[in-house]
Amino acid sequence: MDTAAVRDRLLGDRRAWTEAVLECAAAVAAGWDGDATTDRERVVPPYRAALDRAGVLDAAPAVLRECVAAAGGSLAADPVAAPPYVVVTGEGLLLRATLDTRLLVRVRAFRLVADGERRRYERAATTPEEAVVVETTD
Template sequence: MTDPADAAREYVLETHAETVELVLRRADAVAETWDGDTTADRSAVADSLRARLRAAGAWTRLPDVLAGAARAVGHSLSAPPVADPPYVAATSRGPMLRATFPDGRLVILVQVFEVERAGDSRRYRGGPRYRRGPTTPDDAVRATFK
């Protein structure tokens, strides 16, 4: 039996590669606006990425990615997902897609940013710092089913 998280991840990588690539390119554009390799401004990460994905038409594709991934793990959504919480959210790590089923919760993250907290390094003091994360689809697409 295939692990549901693996099936969902494989589906996203195989069927929605173009959307994932677009998310990666928009994350690059977001990071180029920062003064340096990191930023402490969460809105310069999550909000900026969401705005760029909306402008590119990718944000509205994410509910279809989620619905297809749900089918790939043998489920269907009780209602058509929308490009807003609880189905799709812009996080400080990247777009997160979520669906809950009787036997578990599917979470897909296209991780394009990393969060470094003050305790993670002596380099930063204060709140979290955000940096550009994975740059390939294989590294960026994460899925869990719990």
């Protein structure tokens, strides 16, 4: 599976979409008191809402189809903008497709930092090159 081609797709033809994912994360983080939050509810629900308002979630199934095609695969069913295909997480946006192996496409906009028992969410990558992670699993 050609994960490099998937990454190239997200950094090339779909760069504006990837940038929109990160812009939504920046807007969410701007609403925090400081540069981090310990409350997951201040990350995931507002992030999902921002992605929805920006049209990112509506476009995600088409982006996933393009990623699968770039990887050299094809989907058995049309993906939808909901789990298991599109998932908004505390780290960002995840696109998933099960082919011969599972294709995982992440736009990591946040990171979860554990400091002893205390956990906090921080902004992570701010550029598509830093944020896009493509991998496969069995």
